[in-house]
Amino acid sequence: MRAVTVIPGVAGSLRLLDDYPEPATEEGSILVEALAVGICGTDIEIIEGLYGEAPPGIDHLVLGHESLGRVVEDPTGTLQPGDLVAGIVRHPDPLPCPNCAVDEWDMCRNGMFTEHGIKALPGFARQRWRLQPRFAVGLDPELVEVGVLLEPTSVVVKAWDHIDRIGRRAEWQPRTALVTGAGPIGLLAALLASQRGLSVHVLDLVTEGPKPALAGALGATYHSGPLDQLGFEPDVIVECTGAPRVVLESMYRVAPTGIVCLAGVSSGGRTIDLDAGELNRTLVLENNVVFGSVNANRRHWDAAAEALARADHAWLSSLITRRVPLSDYAAAYSPGPQDIKVVLDFTA
Numbered sequence: 001m002r003a004v005t006v007i008p009g010v011a012g013s014l015r016l017l018d019d020y021p022e023p024a025t026e027e028g029s030i031l032v033e034a035l036a037v038g039i040c041g042t043d044i045e046i047i048e049g050l051y052g053e054a055p056p057g058i059d060h061l062v063l064g065h066e067s068l069g070r071v072v073e074d075p076t077g078t079l080q081p082g083d084l085v086a087g088i089v090r091h092p093d094p095l096p097c098p099n100c101a102v103d104e105w106d107m108c109r110n111g112m113f114t115e116h117g118i119k120a121l122p123g124f125a126r127q128r129w130r131l132q133p134r135f136a137v138g139l140d141p142e143l144v145e146v147g148v149l150l151e152p153t154s155v156v157v158k159a160w161d162h163i164d165r166i167g168r169r170a171e172w173q174p175r176t177a178l179v180t181g182a183g184p185i186g187l188l189a190a191l192l193a194s195q196r197g198l199s200v201h202v203l204d205l206v207t208e209g210p211k212p213a214l215a216g217a218l219g220a221t222y223h224s225g226p227l228d229q230l231g232f233e234p235d236v237i238v239e240c241t242g243a244p245r246v247v248l249e250s251m252y253r254v255a256p257t258g259i260v261c262l263a264g265v266s267s268g269g270r271t272i273d274l275d276a277g278e279l280n281r282t283l284v285l286e287n288n289v290v291f292g293s294v295n296a297n298r299r300h301w302d303a304a305a306e307a308l309a310r311a312d313h314a315w316l317s318s319l320i321t322r323r324v325p326l327s328d329y330a331a332a333y334s335p336g337p338q339d340i341k342v343v344l345d346f347t348a
């Protein structure tokens with residue numbers, strides 16, 4: 001069967017193999033036929049040789065961690081043939097650490113977790129894959145066009161779950177949320193904020209292309225100016241750019257008792273001047289919280305499937321700006337300036 005692979009650590013090793021072996025039954029009892037794989041910055045970093053780890057004993061890694069497929073067979077009866085399904089990306093570490101021991105693998109403490117298409121587990125960019133029932137998330141059949149957004153949605157569901165948990169340290173009635181960065185993660189974070197009834201604001205550099213209208217369709221106010229000219233202090237900021245200046249400004253601009261969730265990964269290597277004392281003074285005197293958030297556990301994946309089912313499917317579909325047939329796979333990994341989410345289409 002066909003599979004998109006790289007040799008981790010080797011830039012330019014992206015290949016479409018025709019003779020990749022069928023998934024071994026040890027991978028799981030549920031056999032799935034791939035429909036689509038979403039592509040994100042992590043895939044690009046792996047292709048550039050900067051990231052990624054092959055499974056033990058082999059030199060290549062099948063790409064793809066944002067999955068959508070259709071069940072072919074499930075002898076356990078958890079899912080039925082024809083059901084839509086996505087695979088949970090991260091598996092708990094074998095030790096396990098205290099968090100993985102209670103299936104909170106998104107909070108793994110020893111870094112020995114594995115991840116499909118990223119770290120020591122083959123990804124979903126192959127025509128067929130297998131899942132264990134505990135890592136298989138069923139989706140509403142109406143999500144066939146957009147269910148591939150489940151993985152990024154699970155990431156923002158986790159972010160909001162932790163914002164809520166932190167909020168419960170005191171009386172917490174947030175009214176305004178700012179999302180910085182209108183990429184897929186930012187727009188999905190804004191979707192969840194709107195589903196919570198918050199007054200939503202989205203900030204991004206661009207004034208052209210689909211982003212302002214996509215934010216507007218959620219009822220969100222779109223900003224493209226600097227964060228310090230927002231004109232108000234948001235109760236919650238979900239920072240999705242990873243841009244150092246925006247990260248810092250978020251910490252300064254959040255309202256008293258506010259929460260800043262850092263969900264964007266910075267590339268690092270750039271330094272900016274910072275008055276650490278003033279920042280500390282702001283955070284302490286306003287009881288503010290800044291925290292990082294990555295990945296998601298089963299609870300978040302299930303809640304993400306519900307959030308997608310509740311959302312406007314036409315809006316979700318317009319996040320997918322390009323669907324690239326598998327035969328043209330290389331084009332899928334070259335995002336254009338107007339792209340939000342690019343998807344590799346296994347049905348074309």
Ligand SMILES: [Zn+2]
Pocket residue numbers: 092093096097098099100101105107108109110111112113
């Ligand atoms: Zn762990």
